[in-house]
Amino acid sequence: MDSWQVRRDIAFQYLSGEGIEVGALHIPLEVPAGVKVHYVDRMPVSELRKQYPELATVNLVEADIVDNGETLSSIADNSWDFVIANHMIEHCENPIGALENFLRVLKPGGLVYMGVPDKRHTFDIDRPLTSLDHLIRDYKEGPEWSKLGHYEEFIRLVAKPPEEQVAARIQHLLDIDYSIHFHVWTSETFPELLEYCQQQLGFNFTIELFQENSQEIVIILRKTAN
DSSP states (O other), X not given: OOHHHHHHHHHHHHOOSEEEEESOTTOOOOOOTTOEEEEEEXXXXXXXXXXXXXXXXXXXXXXSEESOTTTOTXXXXXXXXXXXXXXXGGGOSSHHHHHHHHHHTEEEEEEEXXXXXXXXXXXXXXXXXXXXXXXXXXXXXXXXXXHHHHHHHHIIIIIOOOHHHHHHXXXXXXHXXXXXXXXXXXXXXXXXXXXXXXXXXXXXXXXXXXXXXXXXXXEEEEEOOO
């Protein structure tokens, strides 16, 4: 079974009601009939096309809600039945904070549906794993301390331009606030993040599903009552 079919089957098993999908771009999750999805992105399609010229030939989902997908600051607490965030949390500068906000906007019993890439099967293969200590510091201090280092790592280990171009390439990404993969995990390391959020921060969720799926892990979290 291909990875898209696995995603679809999981969505059909778990999702119901009305919710949001954050950062769908050109691959919104297929959901069952009767399920209502509102799309959230940090900018409208016209601006996304400037950020991602490589997606010029594909259709992009127009955002119903323009908002920062990490903070979801315009979205009320306890308001949705689900949050879909496929290949989004690695783009978050503060993943723990993003997860906190995904849970915040869910009704009790609501679901987070996440697809998280396993770096061993992506262009991030040469990058070092993000440590839990790094994620905790991003959460407690804010992510500005690590931003430049992430861009440099991305340019050097993913883009791999000639050395004389590295500084200019980093500056360009900073100037346009480009959304790189700030953090990388494997199926063995991502559970550390979930365990820390549950046990040390007291985030209210249970792990309903943790399933490897080709290049990614599909994770279903259920928000529990406070």
